[in-house]
Amino acid sequence: MNSQTSVNTSMARRARMLDVIRQQGFVSIPELRDSLEVSESTIRRDLESLEESGEARRTHGGVFYTGSVTTVRQFQRGNPNDGAWDKKRAIALEAAKLVNDHDTVLLDGGSTTYELAKQLVGRPLQIVTNSLPVANLFSASDSVDLVILGGAIHNRTGVTHGPFTDQMLETINVQKAFLSVAGVNEKGFYNSNLLLVETERCMMRSADRTIIVADSTKFGRSSLARMLEWNQVDTLVVDEDLSTLWRDRIDELDTNLILAPLNNSQDTHSNSIS
Amino acid sequence: MNSQTSVNTSMARRARMLDVIRQQGFVSIPELRDSLEVSESTIRRDLESLEESGEARRTHGGVFYTGSVTTVRQFQRGNPNDGAWDKKRAIALEAAKLVNDHDTVLLDGGSTTYELAKQLVGRPLQIVTNSLPVANLFSASDSVDLVILGGAIHNRTGVTHGPFTDQMLETINVQKAFLSVAGVNEKGFYNSNLLLVETERCMMRSADRTIIVADSTKFGRSSLARMLEWNQVDTLVVDEDLSTLWRDRIDELDTNLILAPLNNSQDTHSNSIS
DNA sequence: CGAATGACGATCAAAAACGATCAAAGTAAG
DNA sequence: CTTACTTTGATCGTTTTTGATCGTCATTCG
Numbered sequence: 001m002n003s004q005t006s007v008n009t010s011m012a013r014r015a016r017m018l019d020v021i022r023q024q025g026f027v028s029i030p031e032l033r034d035s036l037e038v039s040e041s042t043i044r045r046d047l048e049s050l051e052e053s054g055e056a057r058r059t060h061g062g063v064f065y066t067g068s069v070t071t072v073r074q075f076q077r078g079n080p081n082d083g084a085w086d087k088k089r090a091i092a093l094e095a096a097k098l099v100n101d102h103d104t105v106l107l108d109g110g111s112t113t114y115e116l117a118k119q120l121v122g123r124p125l126q127i128v129t130n131s132l133p134v135a136n137l138f139s140a141s142d143s144v145d146l147v148i149l150g151g152a153i154h155n156r157t158g159v160t161h162g163p164f165t166d167q168m169l170e171t172i173n174v175q176k177a178f179l180s181v182a183g184v185n186e187k188g189f190y191n192s193n194l195l196l197v198e199t200e201r202c203m204m205r206s207a208d209r210t211i212i213v214a215d216s217t218k219f220g221r222s223s224l225a226r227m228l229e230w231n232q233v234d235t236l237v238v239d240e241d242l243s244t245l246w247r248d249r250i251d252e253l254d255t256n257l258i259l260a261p262l263n264n265s266q267d268t269h270s271n272s273i274s
Numbered sequence: 275m276n277s278q279t280s281v282n283t284s285m286a287r288r289a290r291m292l293d294v295i296r297q298q299g300f301v302s303i304p305e306l307r308d309s310l311e312v313s314e315s316t317i318r319r320d321l322e323s324l325e326e327s328g329e330a331r332r333t334h335g336g337v338f339y340t341g342s343v344t345t346v347r348q349f350q351r352g353n354p355n356d357g358a359w360d361k362k363r364a365i366a367l368e369a370a371k372l373v374n375d376h377d378t379v380l381l382d383g384g385s386t387t388y389e390l391a392k393q394l395v396g397r398p399l400q401i402v403t404n405s406l407p408v409a410n411l412f413s414a415s416d417s418v419d420l421v422i423l424g425g426a427i428h429n430r431t432g433v434t435h436g437p438f439t440d441q442m443l444e445t446i447n448v449q450k451a452f453l454s455v456a457g458v459n460e461k462g463f464y465n466s467n468l469l470l471v472e473t474e475r476c477m478m479r480s481a482d483r484t485i486i487v488a489d490s491t492k493f494g495r496s497s498l499a500r501m502l503e504w505n506q507v508d509t510l511v512v513d514e515d516l517s518t519l520w521r522d523r524i525d526e527l528d529t530n531l532i533l534a535p536l537n538n539s540q541d542t543h544s545n546s547i548s
Numbered sequence: 549c550g551a552a553t554g555a556c557g558a559t560c561a562a563a564a565a566c567g568a569t570c571a572a573a574g575t576a577a578g
Numbered sequence: 579c580t581t582a583c584t585t586t587g588a589t590c591g592t593t594t595t596t597g598a599t600c601g602t603c604a605t606t607c608g
Contacts, residue, residue, distance in 0.1 A: 139427055147424070149424045
């Protein structure tokens with residue numbers, strides 16, 4: 001349809017700029033020019049604004065990040081025609097069967113867990129989540145008790161994270177936690193954001209059972225930060241496109257593997273497996 | 275011509291436009307022109323109307339979505355001709371003037387603070403809120419750092435409250451807190467929910483300045499739980515329908531009173547708090 | 549200590565976006 | 579069929595944003 005990544009407004013650019021600065025800690029102006037594809041003049045003007053707001057501090061030759069650990073961006077919630085969508089939905093259908101009525105369930109952010117949340121709407125549950133989109137799904141429902149994990153919103157994904165979130169998780173206990181990942185390899189499970197990973201570790205500690213939902217494209221890909229190791233995960237829900245190589249590997253571990261059928265025949269969901 | 279497939283009325287077009295805006299959070303005018311296949315002039319006119327009705331907010335280079343999220347049971351805008359709604363928006367306009375760029379602002383739940391939030395979308399701010407609808411407003415914005423107060427969701431209103439929320443507020447400090455009320459009488463300010471009131475007291479303690487937004491119909495009405503007393507409130511923003519009796523009463527107190535003009539005339543005096 | 553390289557800030561011109569105005573096309577009423 | 583009214587598209591002048599140039603200042607190296 002239309003271009004996906006480039007949003008041509010100064011605010012969006014400054015947010016992306018701040019993302020780069022935060023991620024690297026210190027960046028030179030030519031680096032910013034290359035990564036944002038605008039002139040250095042524009043960079044300087046933006047930095048002036050960012051310094052004004054205290055989110056960055058300029059020095060000779062570059063910028064330091066000084067802001068708090070937040071920035072907000074949330075764009076389109078994925079392309080409807082994306083092929084991965086079917087996988088996510090298939091996974092969500094299987095994962096929903098793991099939830100019993102009146103369970104207390106923790107839902108991480110991410111498109112797959114969002115699909116799972118859609119499947120859970122209307123059922124009598126206690127839901128704990130750090131995801132704003134997920135919270136919206138349940139906020140209109142009378143059948144669920146909804147608890148939101150507070151904290152700073154990570155714009156791209158619309159989830160809270162950071163110390164506030166972690167602190168709140170320490171006093172919470174849930175029966176099942178559904179976590180999403182950005183990558184899986186033989187060492188464990190990865191996500192892209194350091195603070196988010198720390199929050200997800202706290203989620204794992206708060207849960208009796210940790211269930212990972214991940215489509216098959218995530219396998220063999222790592223990311224910035226390792227979130228969990230294999231022995232920390234009780235159950236893994238993947239679509240059936242998972243290679244036999246990985247299936248064999250997982251068979252040798254304690255982790256329980258559930259394969260979601262991609263055949264999009266409406267299977268009459270007989271829910272409730274424990 | 276063929277009125278069956280392509281509905282070319284302005285209402286239908288605006289509805290589709292709003293769909294696109296809601297889905298993407300932020301859209302540029304050329305994008306809207308391409309996806310709706312009308313001229314940019316028409317887009318601008320429609321956006322003007324949409325902004326007038328409060329469903330979107332324009333900035334340089336595009337539009338933000340500010341309408342209600344479909345899944346959230348919103349405070350009913352109820353009667354289109356409801357006079358109270360004009361009052362709320364007039365109050366919101368005045369209250370928005372109290373906010374400076376790069377302020378840290380706490381926004382309570384409630385219809386009036388929601389209107390205020392709409393006015394603040396697109397400005398560079400740090401926002402702390404316990405309201406899910408308010409959080410949704412800002413989650414698409416690049417210019418704000420958004421922090422959500424965790425806790426249990428109060429179904430009717432979509433705000434978090436309870437001990438989690440209060441605990442989180444203890445470690446937060448904001449410059450200005452905007453609180454809404456259900457009633458005001460000579461003893462102080464009231465709300466209907468006990469736990470909510472306790473949370474709002476915590477909000478007041480976390481803020482350098484406490485600003486109450488309340489339309490004139492709230493005056494003389496009490497409610498279940500007293501939230502604050504008069505001397506705890508720095509500033510009060512009310513519409514100009516407030517009776518002279520109350521104006522005189524407030525004059526004798528320390529509380530600063532701001533009257534919001536109800537007709538849409540451009541008022542010249544700009545009041546700002548540093 | 550002084551020249552050279554690079555970074556910074558200011559200024560100016562081009563480009564994009566905006567608002568207002570006007571004419572054309574379409575619609576409803578008489 | 580004509581007239582009044584609304585809606586749409588296009589144009590123009592103005593404002594905002596962006597990119598490039600140039601003089602000045604700082605840091606480095608000889």
